[in-house]
Amino acid sequence: MSVNEQMYAYGASKSSIREIAAYGNARKAEIGADKVFDFSLGNPSIPAPDAVRKSIERLATMPATKLHSYTPANGLPEVRRTLADSLCRRYAKECEPVYGTDPIARPDDLYLTAGAAASIVISLHALTNPGDEVIVITPYFPEYRVWIETAGCVCVEVPADPATFEVDHAALESAITPRTAAVIINTPNNPVGVVYSRLNLAGTAAVLEKRSHEFGHPIYLLSDEPYRELAYGAEVPWVPAVYPATVVCYSYSKSLSLPGERIGWVLVPPTNPEHDRIVPAIAGAGRALGFVCAPALFQRVIADCVDVPSDLAAYERNREALTDGLSELGYEFIQPQGAFYLWVKALEPDANAFFERCRALELLPVPSDSFGCTGWVRVGYCVSHETIVGSMGAWKRLAEQYR
């Protein structure tokens, strides 16, 4: 009898992404910030829009007891109304074949949370039972495994299509068992930067429908969408329009550059066949996990900023400089359609060995082993433009080493 060994292990073993970032900071202090090219973290480099500051300043003058008091557990009704209306404005037309003219999101379908991590953890606790299996598509955000295991479930890795890094439907179908409760997808994707096409989503839906029917219970699609607004021209389909048994997890960390403020939501779409049981289960999981309510001030901020567009210009400029530069040097990579990551093929099979060569040249991407597959590195381009431009000499020398 002692402290919980599993929690101790989660706390004692840092994520390798964080370790690389810590090394980068130490190295910058040692040799100068402009000489280290740290592409490890997913911390937005563009500031929150000015509308956020204005909203905070306006809200600060509200009566304090009203502003800072407990909100209902699922969030302020007027905020949920504003968010639901915005989703209807943006996606109702796309959903018409499925929903007809019914609203695609109503205030009570939304549960405001302390960010996407909270959304996913709450959803996993609500949708699964201990011993269930939850499928992730490799490569995947490594915290998924921690959260799945904490809900008492088994994390089942299904490799993405090796050519497109979208879902491999045959691999998905064969991985589903009678214990499969849910599949997590993340589009636009971290770490690869692809956006799943409508066609690929439809194929996933067909597999899930078939297997749900076969096993006599819905297999839920957990759609993790913090990068929804960060797409460079590609269409990001509204997932519930393709598969009804979806639960959408959203966050304002990337779209409004508010990662530290912890604000997001879970949406249980009206068409989800278990809607009326999932909504209370989400509320129950939020209560059981100690969330109480999403931060009150920022509930109001996101309502104020609901139609403020994400400022993608800086990321687009970085993306172009990075892909143009690496392309010219002969690197292979997956053409990034969204998020702010470039997925670059390592120049040798062992991504960790490749990373060591990167590091020797002060380049700090993240080896793909952290995301559950071999042979690639993730290059986060949510950095200053100078970092991209300044790194090109090192990328060149690296390529030369492998000639």
Place this chain on the structure above:
Amino acid sequence: MSVNEQMYAYGASKSSIREIAAYGNARKAEIGADKVFDFSLGNPSIPAPDAVRKSIERLATMPATKLHSYTPANGLPEVRRTLADSLCRRYAKECEPVYGTDPIARPDDLYLTAGAAASIVISLHALTNPGDEVIVITPYFPEYRVWIETAGCVCVEVPADPATFEVDHAALESAITPRTAAVIINTPNNPVGVVYSRLNLAGTAAVLEKRSHEFGHPIYLLSDEPYRELAYGAEVPWVPAVYPATVVCYSYSKSLSLPGERIGWVLVPPTNPEHDRIVPAIAGAGRALGFVCAPALFQRVIADCVDVPSDLAAYERNREALTDGLSELGYEFIQPQGAFYLWVKALEPDANAFFERCRALELLPVPSDSFGCTGWVRVGYCVSHETIVGSMGAWKRLAEQYR
């Protein structure tokens, strides 16, 4: 296979406190707000100090990428430094017999959280293993049971001393088994309003030390202290000075009237014999439960306001009016030393039946059954002074009904 039944149950069954509050709101809409005397909720009625507004306005002008970015998982180092220094200033002298001149809280002993609920849930997941027992002192805040069960543990109720409502040491000792991982105490106490004396805490420590020794592992004391600053003259001892194997859970919800903003901390005191294993386990539990980091803006606000005193005048005035009034009418109650609750003896053995008589007179306290015992009601005086004064006629008629 379906949604999680336990989470569904937690979400579908509202807490009776919330149900009474909802009834109160509906009733106010029906007959007028000044005719309903709702004493059900623990939502602070005094506004956050003006220093909070000034801090928010100052922070809003900071560079947004810095202000709103992810913080380290345990919180901003400079904030933890400020908080640790403040604790040292306030409690080091009291701790000298135990700590000598060593600091009683260092920055790395603190883990900032999204409020006391998060602090307790994270601590329970860190300190216990499934199947363990966690003791609560009856009457107790009902969410403790939900959080204990969610960590996979058994909630063991130990009645408080029926005369003083402090810990009954004989009852505590006989309830401890080899499976007891922790005891939760809450002082100043919700729902009773007592503050545990140094003597009573020392008795609890003696029992825990004896049993820890007997069973060969430390039994942790989880000290839930959101009401620490709300004491009316009574000393609130620093618990780790009395019992080393303590973990302190704190929140700014009541002291700075910020319940909606979700900001607090966990402290693992340097003297805790398992300190070096608990600190990573707390970090691991925060990670596993999806907390990521405490809300960034309010981390800075609490550092700015670290020495701003809580404004107790309004609560003291309410407390006096309520105790004077009820005393004159012949009600029995526990003299409140802290928090903002009065624990009043029901005028018949069945507190629920008594509550129905209250309700008929538009008085809305909370029957003690919600807190795990019979025969009392909790009267929250974090309401307007007019509500206290206006309710006296109804309390009078109620007493007359029982003559």
